[in-house]
Amino acid sequence: MSDPWGETRGRSATRDRSAGVPRQRGETSGRRGGTDGGPPQAPYGGRAAARQAARSRGRGAGRRAKPVARRKRVARIALLTVSALILVTAGAGAWLYEHLNGNINSVSLDGKGGSEKADAFGRTPINILVIGSDGRNNAADCKLGGGCGSAGSTVGHNADVEMVVHVSADRSNATVMSVPRDTMTQVPACKDPDSNQSTPGYYGQINSALQYGPACQVATVHQLTGITIDHFVMLDFAGVVKMSDAVGGVSVCVSDNVYDTYSHLKLAKGTHTLKGDAALEFVRSRHGFGDGSDLGRTVSQHLFLSAMIRKFKSAGTLGNPAKVYSLADAATKALTVDDGLGSVTRLIDLATDLNKVPSKRMTFTTMQTAADPTNANRVVPAAAAKQLFATIANDQSLSSSGSGKKKSSASPSASAAATVPASQVTVQVENGTTTGGRAAVVANGLVAKGFGSGTTSGNAPEQSARTTVTYGPGQKAEAQTVASAIGLPASHLTQGSTSGVVLVIGSDWPSGTTYGSSGSGGSSAPADTHAAPADTHAAVADAHAQTADGAKGCAKVSPYKTVEINGVPMTPSQAYAAASGRKDSAP
Structure with missing residues (x-):
């Protein structure tokens, strides 16, 4: 005899497997675990009892085990998926890094x-x-x-x-x-x-x-x-x-x-x-x-x-x-x-x-x-280029709102001491070293920096251990222009009795066209050239300065x-x- 309340969408009625007797609607039991040895019975019969019985018996337990097993399988799959994603992502990152590095x-x-x-x-x-x-x-x-x-x-x-x-x-x-x-x-x-x-x-x-x-x-x-x-x-x-x-x-x-x-x-x-x-x-x-x-x-x-x-x-x-x-x-x-x-x-x-x-x-x-x-x-570089070079070497900002290492309010007199344009100065360059051609190299360098085309080169009367600039009466400013251009300290300037500016290259300046830096560029820029803050207004004169946003x-x-x-x-x-x-x- 079938149980219409225990029947679920065409499935066979839920039965008590130990008793083998169909459960009847309206059946009650005051027992806690009847004579069939089954689990305690619900106090009411019908569909509720059938559901309770199904959940409580072995068949119901089997149905309960399926979601647990499914969740375990899902968890394992998720763990494997995440692990795989981590490995793939890490591998892609490593590949990308190596790929980009390999391009360089x-x-x-x-x-x-x-x-x-x-x-x-x-x-x-x-x-x-x-x-x-x-x-x-x-x-x-x-x-x-x-x-x-x-x-x-x-x-x-x-x-x-x-x-x-x-x-x-x-x-x-x-x-x-x-x-x-x-x-x-x-x-x-x-x-x-x-x-x-x-x-x-x-x-x-x-x-x-x-x-x-x-x-x-x-x-x-x-x-x-x-x-x-x-x-x-x-x-x-x-x-x-x-x-x-x-x-x-x-x-x-x-x-x-x-x-x-x-x-x-x-x-x-x-x-x-x-x-x-x-x-x-x-x-x-x-x-x-x-x-x-x-x-x-x-x-x-x-x-x-x-x-x-x-x-x-x-x-x-x-x-x-x-x-x-x-x-x-x-x-x-x-x-x-x-x-x-x-x-x-x-x-x-x-x-x-x-x-x-x-x-x-x-x-x-x-x-x-x-x-x-x-x-x-x-x-060739104009005399004003010296100021531009100095602002960069001194880490000075050329933008009005910038804040470089040094302030940009220095007056022109605080910059390089040159007061005579390089184009108005000619220099007699003399080689006081044992290196052939040094005077010509330096003289050409001075001309490249804007000094007069009358600048000459030759050998000094004798070898010299120290580079010096000797100037005639009233020509100190011209000598300062030369010293500023080559980065020579002021202590190397001496006044002579005859007219003209003479640069004697000593053994303390073995190569290059800037005093204190080797010809290979292996040493730092001369300290005296950029020791004082440069005039930033002069630095950008005729330099076509403009900011990236403007x-x-x-x-x-x-x-x-x-x-x-x-x-x-x-x-x-x-x-x-x-x-x-x-x-x-x-x-």
Whole structure:
């Protein structure tokens, strides 16, 4: 007889397995465990009793065991899944780290940039030489830069771009100083460990030092400026393309229609987002902007970099893991760095330090120059450049709200004692050492720093252990200008009886063009050159200074006939109109 209350959706009625008798609705029991030996019975019959009986008997116990076993299995599966996720995540992290590390190409500086001294709080500034190489030593660069297959395109390379990036010790401000590639200076003795190319040193264009390796380029800039160079970062043509693509393009503005027939940049007046080849064409263009020289190019490059920095700092870039990875992958593939930056961890640390500096406290400048007296197509550092070098070496802020290690309120009289422009001073340089050619090296260095073309070189009457400057009556200011330019302490100046300024090189100055720093750039910058705070207002005079947040103007298209089409000279705007059939670099 079936039990309609114990029946559950077509299943057989619940039965008392020990008694074998169907339970009847309305059956009651006052017993605690009846004669069947079963469990105690519910005081009421019907469906409730059936459910209680089913839960209490062996069959019910079997049903109860299933959820417990299932939970145990789920727990084990969850534990295994979490363990697997941890292992996979850790493995992916390790792979990612090794992958990015494997992208990095690093080179030793071997101390050629000098060493920075910590401030009273143990903090040190960071000085990085950013190098844009014009090398065409691989297929990608050859295609981008043109000149594929020519001998000059594959032998050696020059530094098309040189920027000293200074981050203050307290990370409150930064300065980016461009050094024009056409600058003439003294290149020290160098040897590239990779190519084994070497030079005993020469007077020439500053960007040519890269032919002897990045460390030689660092040593040359260090020797010219007296600024300690801790690190370098080098990009080639393909690197610029990768980085601009990684950030999703860089927004720039041009003041007029422009077509640079040399870099192939072609843009209509207005704002454009540049990626890939277009970005490279823009930063390479020297005929399209300013006066058509490298000086105009540095200003447009500052506009480009400022826009890129703002893009880096935007939440849409740094807050997106995919974009961060894309940037990291592109950067590590695109860069050659010194071994001090030769790991992902160190590059992250550097990026963190750079990110601490607000855009409004990042100042872009260009080293002041004067025409080279021997070559109208080349330049030499102007006398004012000394002040700019000094602000960077002294860790002084060039942004109005920055707070470098030293205050920027120093008066001009508190800076280097020079009161006579270098261009009005000629020097008789005499070699008092046993090293041949020292006088010529120093004399050329002085001319490169803007001293009069009448500066001469020769041998001293006798050897000297001490470097000195002797000046005639009323010429102390001229002697101070010389001493300031080479970093010679005031105690080395002596007044003589005859007219003129004579610099005698002693054995205490065996190499280089800056007193106290070796020709290899192996020692720190001379203390006397930058001991006093520089005049920051003078430092940025004619230096095209602007901050990263304010550099939102348009690149000024050259009004001069700096380009040509079919042999006809014309302005970049005229060339744009004449090349109407040529596609623009960017919409």
